Each structure stands twice: as structure tokens, then as C-alpha cells.
Amino acid sequence: xxxxxxxxxxxxxxxxxxxxxxxxxxxxxxxxxxxxxxxxxxxxxxxxxxxxxxxxxxxxxxxxxxxxxxxxxxxxxxxxxxxxxxxxxxxxxxxxxxxxxxxxxxxxxxxxxxxxxxxxxxxxxxxxxxxxxxxxxxxxxxxxxxxxxxxxxxxxxxxxxxxxxxxxxxxxxxxxxxxxxxxxxxxxxxxxxxxxxxxxxxxxxxxxxxxxxxxxxxxxxxxxxxxxxxxxxxxxxxxxxxxxxxxxxxxxxxxxxxxxxxxxxxxxxxxxxxxxxxxxxxxxxxxxxxxxxxxxxxxxxxxxxxxxxxxxxxxxxxxxxxxxxxxxxxxxxxxxxxxxxxxxxxxxxxxxxxxxxxxxxxxxxxxxxxxxxxxxxxxxxxxxxxxxxxxxxxxxxxxxxxxxxxxxxxxxxxxxxxxxxxxxxxxxxxxxxxxxxxxxxxxxxxxxxxxxxxxxxxxxxxxxxxxxxxxxxxxxxxxxxxxxxxxxxxxxxxxxxxxxxxxxxxxxxxxxxxxxxxxxxxxxxxxxxxxxxxxxxxxxxxxxxxxxxxxxxxxxxxxxxxxxxxxxxxxxxxxxxxxxxxxxxxxxxxxxxxxxxxxxxxxxxxxxxxxxxxxxxxxxxxxxxxxxxxxxxxxxxxxxxxxxxxxxxxxxxxxxxxxxxxxxxxxxxxxxxxxxxxxxxxxxxxxxxxxxxxxxxxxxxxxxxxxxxxxxxxxxxxxxxxxxxxxxxxxxxxxxxxxxxxxxxxxxxxxxxxxxxxxxxxxxxxxxxxxxxxxxxxxxxxxxxxxxxxxxxxxxxxxxxxxxxxxxxxxx
Amino acid sequence: xxxxxxxxxxxxxxxxxxxxxxxxxxxxxxxxxxxxxxxxxxxxxxxxxxxxxxxxxxxxxxxxxxxxxxxxxxxxxxxxxxxxxxxxxxxxxxxxxxxxxxxxxxxxxxxxxxxxxxxxxxx
Numbered sequence: 001x002x003x004x005x006x007x008x009x010x011x012x013x014x015x016x017x018x019x020x021x022x023x024x025x026x027x028x029x030x031x032x033x034x035x036x037x038x039x040x041x042x043x044x045x046x047x048x049x050x051x052x053x054x055x056x057x058x059x060x061x062x063x064x065x066x067x068x069x070x071x072x073x074x075x076x077x078x079x080x081x082x083x084x085x086x087x088x089x090x091x092x093x094x095x096x097x098x099x100x101x102x103x104x105x106x107x108x109x110x111x112x113x114x115x116x117x118x119x120x121x122x123x124x125x126x127x128x129x130x131x132x133x134x135x136x137x138x139x140x141x142x143x144x145x146x147x148x149x150x151x152x153x154x155x156x157x158x159x160x161x162x163x164x165x166x167x168x169x170x171x172x173x174x175x176x177x178x179x180x181x182x183x184x185x186x187x188x189x190x191x192x193x194x195x196x197x198x199x200x201x202x203x204x205x206x207x208x209x210x211x212x213x214x215x216x217x218x219x220x221x222x223x224x225x226x227x228x229x230x231x232x233x234x235x236x237x238x239x240x241x242x243x244x245x246x247x248x249x250x251x252x253x254x255x256x257x258x259x260x261x262x263x264x265x266x267x268x269x270x271x272x273x274x275x276x277x278x279x280x281x282x283x284x285x286x287x288x289x290x291x292x293x294x295x296x297x298x299x300x301x302x303x304x305x306x307x308x309x310x311x312x313x314x315x316x317x318x319x320x321x322x323x324x325x326x327x328x329x330x331x332x333x334x335x336x337x338x339x340x341x342x343x344x345x346x347x348x349x350x351x352x353x354x355x356x357x358x359x360x361x362x363x364x365x366x367x368x369x370x371x372x373x374x375x376x377x378x379x380x381x382x383x384x385x386x387x388x389x390x391x392x393x394x395x396x397x398x399x400x401x402x403x404x405x406x407x408x409x410x411x412x413x414x415x416x417x418x419x420x421x422x423x424x425x426x427x428x429x430x431x432x433x434x435x436x437x438x439x440x441x442x443x444x445x446x447x448x449x450x451x452x453x454x455x456x457x458x459x460x461x462x463x464x465x466x467x468x469x470x471x472x473x474x475x476x477x478x479x480x481x482x483x484x485x486x487x488x489x490x491x492x493x494x495x496x497x498x499x500x501x502x503x504x505x506x507x508x509x510x511x512x513x514x515x516x517x518x519x520x521x522x523x524x525x526x527x528x529x530x531x532x533x534x535x536x537x538x539x540x541x542x543x544x545x546x547x548x549x550x551x552x553x554x555x556x557x558x559x560x561x562x563x564x565x566x567x568x569x570x571x572x573x574x575x576x577x578x579x580x581x582x583x584x585x586x587x588x589x590x591x592x593x594x595x596x597x598x599x600x601x602x603x604x605x606x607x608x609x610x611x612x613x614x615x616x617x618x619x620x621x622x623x624x625x626x627x628x629x630x631x632x633x634x635x636x637x638x639x640x641x642x643x644x645x646x647x648x649x650x651x652x653x654x655x656x657x658x659x660x661x662x663x664x665x666x667x668x669x670x671x672x673x674x675x676x677x678x679x680x681x682x683x684x685x686x687x688x689x690x691x692x693x694x695x696x697x698x699x700x701x702x703x704x705x706x707x708x709x710x711x712x713x714x715x716x717x718x719x720x721x722x723x724x725x726x727x728x729x730x731x732x733x734x735x736x737x738x739x740x741x742x743x744x745x746x747x748x749x750x751x752x753x754x755x756x757x758x759x760x761x762x763x764x765x766x767x768x769x770x771x772x773x774x775x776x777x778x779x780x781x782x783x784x785x786x787x788x789x790x791x792x793x794x795x796x797x798x799x800x801x802x803x804x805x806x807x808x809x810x811x812x
Numbered sequence: 813x814x815x816x817x818x819x820x821x822x823x824x825x826x827x828x829x830x831x832x833x834x835x836x837x838x839x840x841x842x843x844x845x846x847x848x849x850x851x852x853x854x855x856x857x858x859x860x861x862x863x864x865x866x867x868x869x870x871x872x873x874x875x876x877x878x879x880x881x882x883x884x885x886x887x888x889x890x891x892x893x894x895x896x897x898x899x900x901x902x903x904x905x906x907x908x909x910x911x912x913x914x915x916x917x918x919x920x921x922x923x924x925x926x927x928x929x930x931x932x933x934x935x
Contacts, residue, residue, distance in 0.1 A: 592896060596866070599895035603917035604824040610920045611831055625831070632824055717869055 010049065015042030069216070072100060073223065080227045086111060087133060089231045090122035093224040100216055101126060104203050106177070109189075109224075111197040111232070112151065115382040116326050119198065122228075127202065132177075136379030138328050140335065141174035150186050154195055157186040158214065161206035174332060183208040187221050191229035199224075239383045246274050246387060251394040255401070261294075263398045268296035271371070271391050275384055278374040279304060279351070282359070283315040284367035290315050293367060301374055302350060315368040318356040324385055326355040329377035353378035355385060359392045359399075369395065414445075414552050421445050422559040426566075434567040435466055438560040442536055445556055446520065446549040449538035453524075453560075454479065454486050456532055463490055463533060466564075473537060474514030484508040486533040489521035493530050495550035496521045499543075511537070520545040522554040524561040531561060586754075597639055604632035646772050649779045656697040656783055658808060663733050664691050666698065667724050670705045680719030681712070681739075688727040695808040696784055704777040704788075708737040708800045711773060716741030716797070732786065732803040743794035752790065753778045777802070784808075813837040814859035814931045819849035819875065820893065821867045829862075832920045836927065846870025850878050853885055860930050862914065865894040865905075876908035889930045893918070 018038045079092040090109035101107055106127030110119045113136075120136045139147060149157040162168040162182050172178035183203040189196045199221050201209050250270040254263045268280040278301040282294040292308045313336050318325045327333045330352055353373040359366050369392045371380075421441035428434045435453065442451035452475050454463040463479040463486060476484065482491040488506055489496045498504045501516045511519075521535040534557040536545070608625040611617065617625070648654040664687045671683045705724075712722045720740035727734050744752060753774050774788075781788040781802045792798035816838050820826050826842050833840050841856050843849035847869045853861060861879070865872035872892050879885040889911035894901060905913050914926055 596895040599916040600822050600825065603895075604822075604828055606917045607825075607828040607832065607920060611828075614920065615831075615835075628824060628827065 010046075012042060012046060014045075015039055068100075069219075072096065072220065076220065076223060080224070083234070084227075084231055086228055086231045086235055087122045089224065089228050091125070091133075093220075093227070094123050094125040097217065097220055098125065100213065100220075101201070102203070102208065102213075104205065104208060105183075106202045108177075108200045108202070109197060109228075110200065111228070112195050113382045114195075115324070115385045116380050118326070118328065118379055120379070120381075122197065128204070136328065136381075137175055138326075138333070138379075140333065143168075143171035146186060150188050150198055151195060154188045154190050156188065156214070156218065157184075158209070159184040160209075163206070177202065180204055182206040185209050185214060185217075187214070187218050189221055189225035189228060191225040194229070196225050196229050196232065236382075240386075243383065243387045243390060246270075247390040247394060250274070250391055251398065254394060254398040264294045264395065265296070267391060267395050267398070268294060271369075271388070272296045272298060275371060275387065277371045279370075279372035281370040281372065282367045283312050283356075283370060290319070290368075304372075312370075314354050314356045315370060318358055318368050322358060324355065324357040324389060326380040326385060328353055328379050330354060331377075350374040352376060353380070355380045355388060357385075357389050357392045359396050366396070366399065410548075414548070417445055418552060418556055418559075421556055422563070425560055425563040428563070429567050429570050431564065431567040431571045434560075434564050438534075438564060439467065442534055442553060442556060442560070446536055446545065446553055449518075449520075449536045449540075449543065451534060451536045452486070453564075454490070454533045454535070456490065456530065463487060466532070472514075473516065473539065474508075474510035474512075475537075476508055476510060479508070482506075484511065485519045485521045486535045489523045489535070490530050490533045493523045493525060495523070495554055497545045497547070497550055499545060501537075515539045517541045518543040518545055520549055520553060522550060522557045524557045526561065534560065598636060601632035601635040601639075605629050605636070608632075642772050642776060646776045646779060649776065649783065654783075656700065658695040658697055660693045661696050661698045661701070662691065662693055663696075663701065663735065663804065664688070664726055666702050666705055667726060667735070670702060670709055671724060674706070674709050674713070678713045681716060682721050683709070684721055684723045686723055686725040691726055691728060691733060692806055694733055694804050694806060696804060697780075700780045701784075701804070704780050704802065705735070705737075707773040707777050711800065712737055712739035712741065712798075715739065720797070728806070729803070731806050733806065734801065734803050736799050736801045738797065738799045740797040743796055744790060744792040744798055745794055746792075749790055749792060753788070813839065815839040815841070815856055816927065817841045817843060817849060817852050817856055817858040817861045819843040819846060819852075819861070819863040819867060819872070821845055821864060825864075829923070832923050833927065836924065838927065838931070846872065846875040849875055853879065853888070857884075858888060860927065861888055861890045862893055863890065865892055865896070865901075873904070873908040876905075876910065880909040891926060891930065 015038050019035050076093065076096040079096045080089060084092065090111075094107050094109060097107070104127060106124065108124045109122045111122050112119050116136075117139045118136045119139060119142075121133050123133055139151060142150070146157045149155045159165060159168075159181075160183060162184055165171075169179050178184065181202040182205055183201070185201045187199045187201075189198055199217065201214075201217065203209060250267055253266045253270055264282060268282070271277075272280040277298070279295065279297045281292050281296075281304060283290050284293045290312045292304055292306050292312070295304055295306055297303045314325060314327060314330075317335060325335070327336065330336055351372045351374055353376070354370060356368050356370045359369050369388060371384075371388060421444075424441060425434055425437045428437055438453060439451040442453075443449050450473065453466040455466050456462075457464050460478075461481070463481065463483075465475060465477045479487045479490075481487055484506060485496050485498055485501075485504075497520050498507070499518045501507055501519055502512060507516070516537050517539055519535060519537040521533050523530040524532040524534055534553060536549075536553060538545075608629045612622055612625050645654065667687065668685060671685060675683055709722065709724075716722070716739045718741075722740075723736070723738040725736040725738070778788040781804070785805045785808070786803040788800075788802040790798050790800045813836075816833070818826075818829050818840060820829065820842065821844050826844070830840060830842065841852050841858065843852045845867045846863070849861070849863060849867075850870060852858075863872040863875050867875075870878070872894070876890055876892070879888065879890060886909070890909055891912045891914050892905045892908075892910050893914045893916060894905070895916040902913050911930060912926060914922065
């Protein structure tokens with residue numbers, strides 16, 4: 001400036017000196033002309049000189065400035081050379097530009113951590129503020145316009161006077177250093193199109209940061225951005241290597257375990273210990289509600305119970321956004337104030353800081369991995385977040401493997417259970433026990449519920465409940481094809497699973513009322529035909545049957561059906577063999593009895609005829625013996641007839657010849673016939689006088705009464721009264737024959753009516769008979785539509801009785 | 813000549829035995845059941861006893877046991893007359909003290925030879 005004024009001053013002094021010298025020698029007119037000339041010339045010369053001086057001055061200043069910048073850049077270059085950590089780069093940079101900044105300006109170099117959505121103070125310098133390197137602010141703490149410009153658009157954000165921005169203090173609450181700023185500038189540091197960080201300049205005075213300064217700083221900023229980027233890349237590579245080591249360690253632990261629960265447990269523990277967090281959780285959606293599924297907590301930290309649900313806003317946010325969400329301080333984080341995420345429950349259990357990342361499994365979100373810090377807010381670093389994400393990825397893979405293995409193990413366990421159940425069922429040969437075992441095994445096989453088995457009755461075209469005991473839980477005894485879950489399974493020949501039984505359209509009312517909540521029915525198929533249905537039901541509302549259960553039950557059902565069929569065949573065979581054995585025994589017994597009985601009359605016939613042949617007899621004797629032969633022949637004949645009669649009756653080859661008959665008359669006649677032969681057995685008649693006539697086969701009923709009377713005599717060897725009673729009871733004529741004989745033990749009351757089953761006791765074995773009298777009597781009465789039975793007390797006597805319907809019933 | 817007690821519940825066979833042994837010279841006593849037979853043996857003191865197996869009150873085997881139980885009657889030969897002639901029953905008859913078995917139906921000759929055989933032995 002001084003030099004430029006000299007260039008102006010010299011022509012002016014020259015002009016005045018020339019004028020004063022000329023003024024003494026020239027005329028006034030000439031003086032004026034000369035004055036004008038000189039002044040004009042001087043002015044022109046001055047102007048030329050001034051402009052020249054001016055140009056010179058600018059060129060000089062520019063050279064000087066360039067030299068200054070060059071010096072700073074050179075200085076920076078020297079400072080920033082060599083392997084420096086990002087904070088070192090930052091502080092060297094700030095030291096390097098200190099000279100160009102006014103002393104009242106606070107310069108801060110920030111690192112932007114994209115993954116953590118935060119900015120971190122790398123270095124700070126100048127002004128009255130104490131340097132706070134290492135502090136991390138969430139991006140969300142920045143005023144929105146600044147966030148949009150700086151982070152969104154990578155543009156500078158400059159405020160000349162913060163007092164002109166409404167609510168400035170409120171916008172920067174979370175960054176106290178900005179609260180006192182009047183001038184503020186934030187310049188993005190961009191390297192290779194990536195936002196590396198920012199440089200902020202803060203002054204307590206308005207308009208303290210000139211455009212020149214900003215330009216200069218922005219220029220230098222571009223220079224440091226590259227250096228910072230390199231330093232960060234190196235640091236990142238280092239930390240990645242560290243992280244890989246941790247992840248490797250964790251994955252080794254989690255892959256060494258094949259139980260998904262244990263996999264998760266060890267991963268949570270490793271992660272929690274490595275990152276020194278208070279808690280590690282896995283939350284997940286069950287039935288649309290987020291809840292805590294796994295939890296690890298550090299010693300001395302209050303645990304968050306598994307199953308805690310309903311208000312896990314961070315997990316909800318991570319689920320909604322499908323990415324990692326980090327919260328430095330839950331008390332002030334605006335994102336968590338979104339009420340749709342649930343209440344502010346992140347702070348529950350004292351959580352202040354948290355970070356959540358989704359775990360995908362088989363293409364589906366299987367949960368959220370969450371880190372909690374309880375004692376203080378925590379700024380999560382990219383390093384930590386990447387580690388969390390890496391563990392989540394490892395966890396996903398490990399879980400997939402473990403789930404596969406578990407599925408395989410579950411499958412083999414199911415198969416084992418199936419084999420065991422089948423073995424139990426196959427071990428039984430009694431159909432009742434097989435059925436019991438089948439039902440028990442079926443219920444336990446699918447883990448819960450009770451089972452029923454239906455068989456198809458082809459003749460009635462109905463499904464019949466196989467268990468003969470009273471079914472429970474409203475289980476229907478018979479079902480039509482298609483009726484209820486069992487009927488559906490039968491009709492469709494496919495398993496039917498109903499987990500919402502109460503609202504199922506085909507549910508049978510009684511089962512719904514009995515509280516069935518879930519049911520599973522599988523058809524029992526053989527050769528493509530449904531032979532029945534095996535159904536498992538549960539009244540537990542939590543029970544869910546699935547395809548696996550259906551498959552398992554189906555496999556079991558096939559074996560159960562086979563076992564049941566085999567057992568039934570065996571049983572039938574066993575019964576047939578038993579029957580045969582019984583028949584055989586009865587037959588040989590019969591043969592021995594019959595031969596014994598036949599031999600007695602035969603002895604008479606043989607003996608008397610021998611006498612007639614061999615002895616010298618009088619004609620009277622001869623006649624008498626011939627009569628005896630005849631009597632014994634008749635006796636033999638009667639025995640044979642009786643035997644054949646029963647045979648004919650039992651095979652239905654004998655018909656009744658009914659006529660209206662007075663039962664009292666038959667009874668009286670029989671008593672009269674017997675009386676002379678049994679003087680020790682007085683017969684008392686106790687007859688109903690008004691006994692109606694009945695349509696009966698007179699001869700057959702007579703035979704019955706005679707048989708009962710002769711039995712009464714035979715089995716009362718000590719003699720004793722015999723009482724015959726007749727009366728009308730309801731629609732029947734009721735006849736009683738009471739003796740005071742030996743009596744019959746209770747367990748033989750039915751046996752006496754069986755064929756050839758005369759009591760084999762010492763007391764009665766002498767008693768003769770064909771063993772067919774009572775079976776014949778019962779047969780005859782039953783042919784008339786009545787009943788025959790005996791009541792007895794051993795030692796006191798027996799009451800044989802029978803009924804005959806008043807109105808004739810078609811004979812069976 | 814000796815004395816015979818014959819126990820038999822069937823009246824026809826009673827009559828037949830009486831007729832068969834009428835000319836033998838032996839003294840024949842008939843009983844209708846075991847009890848009657850036992851009483852008769854005690855009073856008559858026979859040289860030979862025949863008994864049916866199936867009889868009311870006291871059957872043939874019980875009668876045999878009772879006879880063997882008493883030293884007075886034990887030595888008297890006892891013959892069971894039975895329609896059951898299986899091996900097992902013959903063995904059982906021996907158990908109850910039988911000296912012989914006469915299977916039904918028997919011929920008069922068989923009856924008489926049995927009488928002669930056992931009467932000779934006792935004499």
C-alpha cells in the first residue's frame with residue numbers, strides 16, 4: 001500500500017515543481033496552458049504508475065500467499081508422512097494448519113463411522129474448549145440440516161451466526177461444544193467418493209470464519225482426507241484381522257457343538273466376554289410377538305428372563321429395518337421414542353446402550369442378536385458392530401447345521417421310538433393287550449394325547465371303536481365314513497391334522513364338547529384299502545401336531561394294524577384250538593360216559609339172554625328174563641335217542657309241535673309217574689290255579705319236567721321232599737323244581753347245563769346219566785323262547801327253574 | 813360152600829347176578845349201595861365180595877378203602893365190577909384193594925369162574 005501511494009505521489013510533486021518553475025518566466029495565458037498540460041500529463045503518468053504499482057503489489061501478494069500455502073502443504077506433507085494411526089493423522093493435520101486459523105477458532109477433526117452411524121472426535125485444537133478426542137456422537141445427534149448436507153450430500157455446512165438459527169441450542173443439545181458456537185463450519189472430508197470424516201470450525205464470535213479461510217481449509221482438508229483414508233484402511237485391515245481371530249475362535253466353539261441351544265449359548269458367552277458387554281440376547285418372533293429366546297449376562301448383571309416380550313424396541317427396529325441398529329444412549333435416542341416399536345423397555349434391566357443385528361436362517365429372519373450395556377452409555381465402534389455382524393453370520397450357519405443335525409437326530413429318535421413301540425406291540429399276542437399297547441404307544445409316540453382305534457365294519461358300513469371299554473373324551477363309538485376326523489382320514493385315505501379343533505368344520509359335537517384342542521388321524525391301510533383309523537387327540541391347547549407326527553403315526557399305525565391282525569388271528573386260532581380241545585375232552589368224556597352207561601343195560605341184555613340160552617329154565621322164568629332183556633334194550637334205546645335228540649336240537653333239525661297245553665297238568669302227571677319209584681322223595685305240588693294255557697310242545701316240556709324231577713331224586717340220595725311250583729310272572733309261566741339234595745357249587749351253576757359235563761366230584765360220580773339231560777332241557781326251553789337255570793346252596797339243595805312265554809315266540 | 817356179598821345199585825344187574833349164581837351153592841347177599849354193602853360185610857362175614865364202582869352214598873372205591881382199613885375185613889377178596897375198563901382204572905382198582913376186576917358187560921361164565929377162582933383161593 002505504501003509503495004502504491006509513492007507511485008501516485010511522485011508524479012504529483014513533479015507536476016507542482018514544474019508549475020512553480022514555469023510560473024516565474026511565462027505569461028499568465030501561457031501559464032494556464034502549461035499548467036493544464038503539466039497537470040494532465042502528471043495525472044496520466046500518476047494513473048499509469050499507480051496501476052502499475054497496483055499490479056505489482058497484487059502479483060507480489062499472490063506470490064507470497066502461494067508461497068505460504070505451499071509451505072503449509074509441504075509442512076503437512078512432512079507431518080503426515082510415515083505410518084500414522086487415524087488420531088495421529090488428525091492431530092498432525094490440526095497442528096499443521098494451526099498457523100492459518102485465528103486463535104479463537106476451535107478446530108475438530110471427526111471420523112465418520114458408517115456402520116455405527118456415529119462420528120468420533122479424532123483430534124481437537126484451539127479455542128477455549130478442552131480437547132476431547134475419542135468422544136463419539138451418534139449421527140442422529142447432529143442437527144438435521146447439517147446431517148443432510150454433510151453426510152447425505154457430502155457438502156459443507158456453514159453458519160455465520162448461530163443466533164439467527166431458531167432453536168440452535170436445542171438442536172445441538174447432545175453436542176455441548178456446539179452450544180456456545182456463534183460461527184460454525186463443517187467441511188466434509190471425502191476420499192475416493194467415500195465420506196471419511198469432517199472438519200469443524202467453531203468460534204464464539206459471529207462471522208469469525210472468513211470465506212478465504214474456509215477455502216484454504218477446504219483445500220487442505222481434501223489433502224488430509226486421503227491421508228486419513230489410508231490410515232483408516234490400515235487400521236481397518238488390522239482390526240479386521242483381529243476380528244477374524246475372534247470370530248474364528250467363536251465359530252470354533254460354536255461348531256464344536258451340535259446342539260443348537262448349546263451353539264447359541266457358547267456364542268453369546270464368547271461374544272459377551274470378548275466385547276465386555278453386560279448382556280447378550282437373542283430375541284425372536286414367536287406368534288408375532290418378539291420375545292427373548294436366549295440370554296447371556298455378565299457376572300453381577302441383572303438377567304433379562306427368557307420369555308420377556310412385548311417391549312423390545314431395538315429388536316423391533318432391527319427387524320423392521322432388516323439391518324444393524326446401534327444405540328449409544330437409549331435415554332436420548334430419538335428412534336426409540338417411536339411408540340410403534342413398543343414401550344421404552346430397552347431401559348428395562350438398566351440397559352443404556354445396545355446394538356441389535358438380524359440373524360437370518362434358511363432365508364427367514366430367525367432372530368435378532370442384541371448386545372446390552374447397562375452401566376453407562378456406550379458408543380459402539382464399527383469394529384464391534386462388524387464383529388457382532390460376523391458372529392451373527394457364523395451363528396446362522398452354525399444354527400443351520402445344528403438344526404439339520406437336530407432334525408436328523410429327532411428323526412432317528414422318532415424311528416427308535418417307533419421301533420420300540422412296534423416291538424412292544426409285537427411282543428403281545430393277546431388282542432386286548434395289543435390294542436391297549438397300541439393306544440398307549442400311539443399317544444406317547446407323538447408326544448402327547450390319547451389315542452383311539454377304529455376298525456371298518458364292512459357289513460354295517462361303519463367305523464367301530466375298537467376298544468370295548470367305555471371310551472373317554474367324548475370319543476364316538478361308531479362313525480360313518482367322513483364323519484369327524486377319524487371318518488375324514490378313513491374317507492380320504494390320508495392323514496388329517498387339525499390343530500384348531502374347536503373351529504374345525506367336521507368336528508363331532510361330543511368331541512368338541514369334551515374339549516379336544518388338536519387331533520391327528522391316520523388311515524390304517526392295507527393293499528390300498530383303509531381298514532381303520534388310528535386317531536390321537538389332545539385337550540392341551542398348546543399341542544400342535546405336524547406332518548412329522550402324521551408320518552410317524554402312519555408308520556406306527558401300519559405296524560400296529562399288522563400286530564393287531566396277527567394277534568387276532570392267533571387269538572382266533574387259540575380259541576379254535578381251545579374249543580377243539582374242549583370238544584375233544586368232552587367227546588372222550590362222553591365216550592367214556594356213554595360206554596359206561598351203555599354197558600349197564602348191555603350187561604343185562606347179555607346176561608339174561610345167556611341164561612335163557614344156557615340154563616334149563618321154566619317157561620315162566622324164560623318169559624321173565626325175556627322181559628328183562630326187553631326193558632334193558634329199551635333203556636339203551638332211550639339213551640341213544642336222547643343223545644341224538646340233543647344233536648338234532650342243537651343243529652336246528654328238530655322242530656316243535658305246539659299245542660295249547662296246561663303246564664299244571666304235565667307237572668301233575670310227571671309227579672304221579674315218578675312217585676311210586678321214589679318213596680323216599682315225597683313230591684309236593686304248589687300250583688297256580690289260574691295258570692293260563694300256553695302254546696308248547698307237550699312231549700318236550702314233559703321231557704324237561706321228568707328230567708328235572710329225576711335229577712331231583714338222583715341228586716338227593718338222602719331222600720327229601722321235592723317241591724314243584726308253578727306261577728305266572730309277567731309274561732311268563734315260571735316253573736320251579738326244588739330239592740333238598742347235595743346242591744351245586746356256585747361256579748358250576750352254568751356248567752351243569754353244558755353237554756357231558758356231569759360234576760366230577762366224589763360225592764356225585766356214582767350218579768348215572770347221559771350227561772345230556774340238562775343240556776336237552778335248556779335247549780327245549782330256549783326253543784320255546786324261555787330260559788332255564790338253577791339256583792343252589794351246597795348241602796341244602798337246588799332249585800331248577802324255567803320260564804315259558806305266555807305268548808308263543810317263534811323258536812330260535 | 814362160601815358166602816358172597818354183591819354190591820350193585822342197578823336192579824337189573826342185581827337180578828341177573830342172583831339168577832346166575834342160584835345153582836352155585838354159594839350164599840349170595842345183595843346190597844344196593846356201598847354203605848349197605850359195608851354193613852352187610854360186617855354182619856355176614858363173606859368169603860368173597862363183588863362191588864360195582866359207581867354207587868350212591870358210598871362208591872366201590874370208598875367201600876374198598878373201608879374194608880382194607882379193618883383187619884377183620886381186609887383179607888376178604890374184593891372184585892370190582894365196572895364198565896370203565898381202561899388201564900388206569902384197573903390200576904386204581906388195585907389201589908383200593910381189589911383182588912380182581914370184572915368188566916361190564918360180563919358173561920355168566922366169567923362171573924362164575926371169578927367166583928370159583930377166588931373161593932378156592934380162600935379155602
